[in-house]
Amino acid sequence: MLIFIIQLIVHQFITCVTPLPPIIRIGGLFGANDTEQELAFHLAIDRINSDRNILQSSTLVPEIQRITDGDSFHTNKKVCSLLANGAIALFGPLGGQTALHVQSICDALEIPHIECHSNSRDMMSDHISINLYPKPSSLSRAYVDLVKAWGWKVFAIVYEDNHGIVRIQDFLKEAQQYDWTIKLYQFSDRPYRDIFWEIKMTKVFHVIIDVNRLNIFTVLKHAQQVGMMTEFQSYLITSLDLQTINLEDFKFAKTKITSFRLVDSTNPELYSLMTDWTQLASKRGLNNASKPTNLLTESALLYDSVKLLATALQDLDQSQSITMPSISCQSDNQWQFGTSLMNYMRPITFRGLTGLVDFDQFGHRSSFTLDVMTISDDGLQKIGYWSGSQTLQPLNISDEWRDNFSYMSLANQTLIVTTIINPPYCMLRESSKTKYGNDRFEGYIVDLIDELSKLLGFKYKFKTVDDNKYGAKNETGFWNGLIGEVLNGKADIAVVDLTITSKRAEAVDFTLPFMNTGISILFKKPTTKVTTLFSFLSPFSNIVWVYVLAAYVGVSSVLFIVGRLSPYEWDNPHPCRNEDFVLENNFSLTNSFFFTIGSLMQQGSDLTPKAMSTRAIAAIWYFFTLIMISSYTANLAAFLTVEKVISPIESAADLASQSSIEYGCLASGSTRAFFQESNISTFKKMWEFMKNRDVFVDSNDIGKQRVEKGNYAYLMESASIEYSVERDCNLTQVGGLLDTKGYGIATRKNSKYRGLLSQSILKLQETGRLLMLKEKWWKQKKGGGKCTDDNKKSSSVTALKIDNVGGVFVVLLGGLSLAFFVAICEFMWRSRKSTAGCETMCEEMINDLKFSFACQSKSKPGKRKSYEDNVNNSSYNTLSQPQVIRGQFTNKLDY
Structure with a gap:
């Protein structure tokens, strides 16, 4: 006991005689864009040095080095230079891969490393570092509590890089137990708007966004461009710096944009700092540094971290004597007081710019408080808070805003x-x-x-x-x-x-x-049906009838010509009188027309073609008539049984252009307002008519009763008209919709x-529940489906057009062409065989053509020889040539 007392007295004596040195150097590592954070670091040091409430006999001196993220080589050199100059602690860098490299150096040399940024890892107790930024697992609990309060069941999470998905992995783990449907999207190299378009197509209305603070405005702007910034969308921004973003473009969209804020806006020290910002910046020689509207979270954390270090140095100085290090990265020497200084930081509790600052045994913020922020017409405002303390209720939100966000906020009302x-x-x-x-x-x-x-x-x-x-x-x-x-x-x-x-x-x-509709016309169904004397012509359109007539004339003419050309259509009318060289052709012009009309009427005739060519014409004409008569018969039955009903009005224009039929609408409602305020000439004319005649009614039932009496048209919403015509078969809807509107x-x-x-x-x-309700009350309940749809009239039966039967005309023309070709071949073949020795084949053909085109059945040819004779007498050339009898043709051909 005596020895222990003596050692304690000696230790206290050494402590008193060896206080902290007058100059204490601390290092700061900042990037090129960390101007505000660097200035906040300087201002915190100035406040500590000027107030003298902490470190009364020592002065903090900042040593600043600017680094580039990803450049580990130069970062290593600058960190070693800071330690060689006697820096006892390092602040920063603010994120990136270099932060891990700096931490590894500090761990190796036991130099306290103080971080103030969001990272994707939770530090272990053996690290010589401390982070004032809340750890990802704590923030995940805050996100889960907020999503539960809002009542989200289906939502999307969009993140920017792999670190983002690591930061929210605890959130995803907790979300599994709530049976939430989560869709993950990564921005990667695609424009933000493409991602939001995909989310819109999937009909997801709630989105969690985890992106860099500098990209938040662009992300929200792209969401706005694709129509995802409306009153139906809700966004949770994971960044704690939403208050630093200009949200002027979004505050009137009624979109629910929520985030957390770590900076304590009620702290008097924050107000004092922001008031003296410009003066303190000028004192540091930073005249161009503008005062921020809202302090960044990292800037506030740096300010608190300097105060944390100064307090820990003071506590350590009171317990033991410490010496300032001069550490070389090339040696294995460590600072012997580094771990002690870090252990003195963790128990410290104070209220800083980021609220209550305290730590657990691993160096994590434990009892911090987050303000719940949301956008409104007046900008971003606080609507509640979330506490990480185990003794307080985690989430507290005002009832007004809870009702605005929560999907089940109307429960029990x-x-x-x-x-x-x-x-x-x-x-x-x-x-x-x-x-x-x-x-x-x-x-x-x-x-x-x-x-x-x-x-x-x-x-x-x-x-x-x-x-x-x-x-x-x-x-x-x-x-x-x-x-x-x-x-x-x-x-x-x-x-x-x-x-x-x-x-x-x-x-x-x-x-x-919940239902879309429009103004239409309710009218009484006409009771008289229109019949015409020539209804039998209705199955074919006019052009088809013209084509049929042309086909009849054309086929008859071709049949006559081919019949004259073909030698096989010439016969001896008296077979027993072989000495009479008289031939007869049955297909005269009148007979040809009679043959085709008889076939068309399916009655036939006593004329029968004998030659291949004429039979081909007859066969193809039979096919043509088969198709045409079948089509006509099939369509005629429908036309004769379905008669057209002609309404005196077909549209609003017809209603406005007449005065015999009265029309009106409800005396108070949107239909009256539509006509009263319309600038369209037709509707203005209708309004003047209704106003002058005072045809308004007090209810739709009265309007329908007037329509049933006749000579009255009632203007009302189409949805109500659909309901009426399903139950009253004497009523119908006339025309289409005059406008488009909805019921809300x-x-x-x-x-x-x-x-x-x-x-x-x-x-x-x-x-599809709304559609089912409409089907129930329009077509099933209360007499629905009573009336069949008579408004289709005869629209289901249309006249056949040339497109419907054009193929049969093509077949007809093809057959006629084939028959004509066969007739020419027959004519040439017989002409060659009947050629006399003194005549050429061409002369014989010319004579035959002259005879064939004579419009008579019999004739007395001159040089023309009998086909019958040529057939029966092969020694035709030995016969004496008959004398040509010129004159008018008779009905027979005599030699």
């Missing part, structure tokens, strides 16, 4: 829903028992609200609007109907077939449309319900 009784949207339930509350109602919007309540977890209570109006602004500037009840607080939301218009949107907010749910301005309801409507649309 009761919404008052105002509506109008209008089938099929909302109807009173038919029952033998008295119904109360929501059980009184049924219909499309009742089912719609029920589906939305299942998604969002809210309860609801229906009420009918007091004045039975949709909503219009009166002369006093107040809104009536559904819109008025939402504005005056009688209801939270209004839903029925409520059209989204610009004037209504000025007063209330609308969700995404009305909420008060800036209501928290709007975004949540819109997201849920989008989900119902994607899953």
